[in-house]
Structures are given as C-alpha cells and as structure tokens.
Amino acid sequence: MLRVKTFLSTLTSILTPNADSAPQAPDPQAMVLIQKSMLRLLGVRGAEINPQLEHRIRYASSIEALWFLRADLAQALCLQRDESSALAAVSDLTPLFEGNVSKAQLQSFQRGQRR
Template sequence: MRIFTTILDTVAQRLMSEPARHDPAALSRIRRAMIDLMPNDAGWEDERLRHRLLVAVDPKSLWFLRVDLHQRLCRSMGEEAALDSVQSLWPLFEDSIEPSLLGKRPGRRGGPRGDTPPAR
C-alpha cells in the first residue's frame, strides 16, 4: 500500500505542477542541501522523503517539503536543532520562489514577517 501511495505522490506532483521557469542549478543546490540534512537511516519513511525531494520539479515544491524534513529531523536531533537546520536553507530559496512565500510583501516598510529565520 505504501509503494502505491509513493507512486501516486509522484504522479500527482508531476501533473499538478504548472510549467514554470526556474534555474536548474538553484533547484539542484536546494535539493542537495535538503538531502544532505537527512539522517543516513534506511527506514521506509526516510526513503520516501528522500524520493519526494528527488522528484520535486521546482523550488516551490521543495519549499513546501521543508515541513516534512523538519518533522523528520525533530525525531533524530530535537526540535530546536531541526529548526536551525531547516532555517539554514532559507538563503537558497530567496531568489528561487515568490517573496510572498518567504513572508515578504513588496512595498512594505519594516522587516520581513512570518516564516523568517531569527536574527543572529
């Protein structure tokens, strides 16, 4: 049943994503950074997440997979360390997805809002 779900995830992601222009090098950098954060466990859930990262067709898809990556990392390293790891991906997304996803609104004064990483 799980293999069927994985296949359906892959097919649905390919069908639902609209063709958009993006930098393939940026996509590759983001994907590699996310996969590098994954623990080296060979469990089914880890392999499924790794597969989803590998078949993501654009940076926006990878942006939404950060939640799944964070949940996985929480189990292995704790919530605070997992959050720091996922937030370290932030700069890779800045030029690859819409500013609204990053919590930035054009024409607004002040700092970014929403899902922004804490200042260090």
C-alpha cells in the same frame, strides 16, 4: 490558530500573486543545490527511516515543491535530533530559496519565525 493564519496567508499569496512578488525563471543549478542541501540534512539515517521523503526531495518537480517539503524535512529531523536544532537546520535553507520562490512566501515564513 497561528499555524492556520500562516497557512492561509501562504495559500492566499500563492493564489493571488502579483508581478513584484513572482520569482524569476527557475534556475536548474539552484534546484540541484537545494535538493543536495535538503538530502544532506536528511542524511543516510533519515533516508533509511523515511525513504518516501528522500524520494520526494530527490524527484521534486520544482523549487516551489521543495519549499513545501521543508515542513516534512523538519518533521523527519525531529525524529533524529531535538526540535529546536531540527527547525534551525531547516530554517538555514531559506537563503537558498531567495529569488526562487515568491517574496510573499519568504515573507510569510519570516513573519512566522519572529513570533
């Protein structure tokens, strides 16, 4: 039920953004940094196990697309290590998204982390 509430909150924030929560113009350097960080986390072995994810990260169309790929990355990492370290590793990517996704998305994620 909590995941449904978080999903609905995120979906609502995407569909009804306000001027204060909109991210700034996309930064191509930030996009490359986030992609490289996500690919580094996935690693060579992870890319071998899940080539579709590696492809989706590498050729993502936006930083927001990368934001939503974090869940897939966490799932892939859980196959390689324990769940808590996989989730912590993906959570460590969050600062890279600040200023590049809406504040509502970041706040929704942070509320979910506190529970």
